[in-house]
Every structure is written in structure tokens, then in C-alpha cells.
Amino acid sequence: MTLNKPSVLLTGGAGYIGSHTFVALVEAGYQPVILDDFSNSHPAVLQRLEQLTEQPVICERGNVLDTPWVVEVLQRHRCVAAIHFAGFKAVGESVQKPLMYYQNNVGGLLSLLQAMETTECRSVVFSSSATVYGDPASVPIDEQFPCAPESPYAHTKLMCENILASLRTSDPAWRVGVLRYFNPVGAHPSGLIGEDPSGIPNNLMPYVTQVAVGKRAMVNVFGNDYPTPDGTGVRDYLHVTDLAAGHVAAVSALLAHGKSFTINLGTGEGTSVLEVIQAFERASGRSIPYEFAPRRAGDVAQYFADVSLAGSLLGWRAQCTMDDMCRDSWHWQQRNPEGYRTVTSSPPALQVPVPASSNVSARPAVGM
Template sequence: MSTSVLLTGGAGYIGSHTLLALHATGLKPVVLDDFSNSQPEVLRRLEELTGAPVAFEQGSVFDSDLVARMVDRHQIGAVIHFAGFKAVGESVADPLKYYRNNVGGLTSLLATLQGTACRSLVFSSSATVYGDPASVPITEDFPRQHTNPYGHTKLVGEDVLAAVAASDASWRFGVLRYFNPVGAHPSGRIGESPNGIPNNLMPFVSQVAVGRRPFLQVFGDDYPTPDGTGVRDYIHVCDLAEGHVAAVRHLLAGNPGFTVNLGTGKGSSVLDMVKSFEAASGKPVPYRIAPRRPGDVAECYADPASALALLGWQARLTLDDMCRDSWRWQEANPHGYGG
């Protein structure tokens, strides 16, 4: 059994934390990244944290020759496919960018892998495939739908994997439906460093707390939730990384493919996040209420029981842990990896 795991988009936010988790359990991560939404400084810090060089190639999943060479040279046993765009608002404004990269990148990767010995892949899916759920908590058998092009790319990606698996029994896919990854490595050396204006709540909150932005916009305070703001299932990125390790180990052990939610099973509102972050940082997080955003839903949190039953995985860290680690990262790196 090969213990080498190819991480497409491995220098990104979730990929970098997963690299550390894989390394800690004796698996051998290999990174492919084009730095379209990450920075080379990540790799230097990963080497500092692991005490070992990072096996890395700069390039795209669309470069079939490069991917095939990497799979062969490193004897890749499984792939974790992180590479993709993930901003809901941007996907509404520029859907073709998202379909080309998220759907096209996956199909290109699979076509390349078909010519190699590697038949195991863990796919970064998303809770957005549940659209606006009729109820919470959400189990994996809920109807799938979508409220924006980003969510649709993940839904289509899942369908592509199902069709490929049905066509050839040698393929095994682990589909991980993430809820809302936040936080940073407890070392404060790696974290979320978005290029430009953050699209997600936690980095925006932390940039307000550190003084980079004057206030937080809260999109809607009239949802049918306890305080009127949107409720989400925030999961610490280190817990999420451990979920990927569990998924890869499950596939490398020869088990069949699966689809599971990765979340905490607990919903927190935007204002819960603000309060927790103020407590963690000791800084005010001023906010202003803005209109609801198109595509947003009121409430979304997981039933994570399947991941525990199948993979032996469950989230351990709390919202306070997420805010504390995010603040440690933000305070030490006020401009992300740029300084």
C-alpha cells in the first residue's frame, strides 16, 4: 500500500492544515498548487513546522502530463482534491470561471488518473449541495439542491464521481461535505490568508479586530433564527484536516467509497461569532447590518453521525477554540503571509 497522498491545491488554507495532519500520522503528502489562491510562503512554514522538506510541484490539475508524472514518481496511493474556487458571491458574478475550474479541473484530474494506477480520491465537497435545507440538522440523505453556481459545481462534481464509480468498480471516492471551516493552526504559523477582500466570515471578523478593516457587514438580521442573523456550523480547520486523514486511511485500507458530512453538529450565528471573537481577542468588532445576500440561507448545520460511525472521526474543538486560534494567527500575521 502506497502511503503517498497527492494534495491538489495543497498550499491553500485547508490543504496546508491537512498536510500537517497527514505528516503527523506517517503518511507522505505531495503538493500540487498553482498559487492562484495561496502563497509560496506557506510551503516554507510547513517545512518549519514538520522539520522536513515539502514534496511540491507548481502547476495546475489541467496539466495532465505533470499530474501523471507526479503520480508515477511519488507512487501516489490516493489524491485529495482541494484545488477549486470557493467564493459564493464571485460564483454568482462569474459563473463560467467556477464551472471551468471546479468541474473542468475535476474531470481533467480524473481523466489523467485513469491512465495511472491511482484509483482512490477524496473530494472536497460542501454543505452548499443541500441548498436551503427544509430542516436541520442535515443528514447525508437530504435532497441535494443549490442556491448559487459554486454550490452547483460541487453538486455536479459529486455526480461526476458517482458516474465514474458506476462505470468502473476499481474507483473509490470519499466525498466530504464540509460545513464552515474556520480557525488556524495553534502554532499561529499557518492560517487563512485570502487574496483581496475575504469572502468568509471569520477572516473578515479577524481583520476588523486587527484594524485592517473598519467594521463587519452582517448580511441580514431578519432571518428566522434566535438573533436574526444567519446560523452556520463552524468547524475548526484542524478538526477538518483530521477528517481528511481518516477518509484517506479508509480508502487506502481498501474500503468502498462513501459520502459524509464534516461538521460539529452545532449551529452558531454571526453574532455568536462576533462575541466569541471579541472575547478571544480582547478587541471590539464593530458591525453594521446590511441587506441579505442572494444565495444565503438562514440556518445550516450538520448531523455528523455518519462520519463517526464510518471513519471514527468527530470534531473536538469549540467556537472559542476557533476564535482563539484565528486571533493568534491574525495578530502574528496582520497581513497574512504577506507580512
């Protein structure tokens, strides 16, 4: 612990959701400890986090599959809980490379849990996904809906949930919070941290932002004949800062009450692809060209959450609107046209890969 603040380990804490959760944890009075191998994130995020929180960033550089090292990290920082973000997350890639996904996603959780058991740190929040529901028979989707994952990525999330359920059954001392969230979008209002996808974005919002700044010609809208108001697919988009607040609420609930739970995080409302494009046009003041394309295999018409359980158990509710999400995404894209690789003149410190004032421990990555 640092200055009597409870330390919380963030595996994958330098990533999109992890970095926003870092800020939310600091604001809530915790000392987050990032564990990341930077295979899907950029070291420049550390300076941004230091600037946002006005305190040194603790980062342990290495792979969560290295169990003995994770034990050392947990012991060194006296962590009282962990939030597990680390994992591969591209649905399409998981279809092409299923073994890599099972090894990394399932193996990573097993390694973390073994390390936590060794150190008697038994409070963990698992960042799961609404993809475990597959194609739901109806909407909104509540936590009692049957799980029917349709991709290796979704299967790894459900396997991890089952592992955690077995662990709770074997040892009631474990406190487990499973968060099934829907479509995270947006960025920190400061524009200092946000989503920085490699290559062609897999998700709608970063693709729209890249069209708005001229990096891509137009948005392909896959399907305009769904049984929805405008014929395009409807999804539950959630501002990443609201999602981060949900993870902090989950940690606090586990530490305060010790009761395990599985909860949806979303807005409880669906927004169509065309509605997202229109909202982004309002936020950016720019026209977003698009064209319709055939439906993609596996896509469903509507997908949004019943979030009442999150309200009753965690006292959590999404605060941001779609206009907020688009405004902050646009601010991030304008300020960082090349993501974390953007060269900026203000502040100069953002150009340095790893700040001298940060507590960064380097260790070779192992595993995938």
C-alpha cells in the first residue's frame, strides 16, 4: 500500500478500459498497480495517466502468465484486490487463432488466481463480456439469460466465468465480481487517454472517428434490413468512464460486503448504427459518409442490457449519453490523430515513452 491507500492490481491496466479504470481508482482513493506487457497498449499512456492523476504511476512490465512473478508483484505492493483486464479481445482474430486465445485468456486468469491464492489476496473483479450471451431470444438481456457464446473469444470469457464459479464453490473466502459489459466507447474528457486500435478498427466508434478526420473514406454499414426502426443494427454503447466507474464500484462492493455477483454493465438502451453516425456528425460538425453493405455473419439485430441489478447491488448507473460519447471520442481523435504515437508540443513530457518519475519494473514477457 502507498500512503495507507488500498492497492489494487490492474492486469492489462495500460489498455483502453484499464487506463480509464486506473484514473477512476485513484479518484476513489485506491492505489492502482498496472501489470501489462504492452502487447496491445502503448507505454506513452503512462505519462498521460501521471498527468491526469498528478501522481507517479506504478507499472510492473511483464506477462500475467508468469505466475511466480505475479506473486512477487502482489506481495511487493500488498494488493488487497485485482481487476483482470489482460487478454486478447478481437472476435474475428479469435476465430483464426483459437489456440492463442484459449492459452492467453484462460491461462492468464488461471495464472492470476494461482498467484492470488498464494498471497491470500482473494478479491477479484473479472472483466467479462456480453458476448457470452450469444444471440439472445429477446431484449433487454438480463443476467439470467442463457449463455451461448459464438466465438472462441466469447467461449474464453465464459470458461473464465466458470472457473471463477468453481473457485467460489471450493473456497467461500473468494470474493468474485463478474462484469458483463456491452460496447465501450468514448474517451476521457481531457482527451489525454482513449481508444488506440492497431490497424483497421474492429468496432464502430473508432472507425467513425477515423472517417471524420479523413483517415478512411467512409463507414460500411453492414445490413439495413434488420427489424429495427431504421433497419440497422442496435447496440448498447457505454461510455468508457462509466464502465471504469462500474469496475471501481465492483471492487468497493467486494471489499465492503464480501458477496460475489455477476452483473451487466450498459446503459440499458439501444442505439442504431445510423443514430451513432448522426450523433457523431453533431459532435464533430462534419459529414460522415457511409454506404450499406451486406449483413455480416453472426451479427444480431438488437443487443442491449437490463442494468437494474447493477443499480440495486452496486448503486451504479451510466451517466453519459451518446452525444457525450461522440463528443469525447472526437476530442480524443482531434488531439491524438495517431493515437499514442501522436507527437505533441504540449505537454512535452507526453513524448517520452516511460517517465523517469514513474515506478516501472521491467521484466521479459513470457507466454503469448
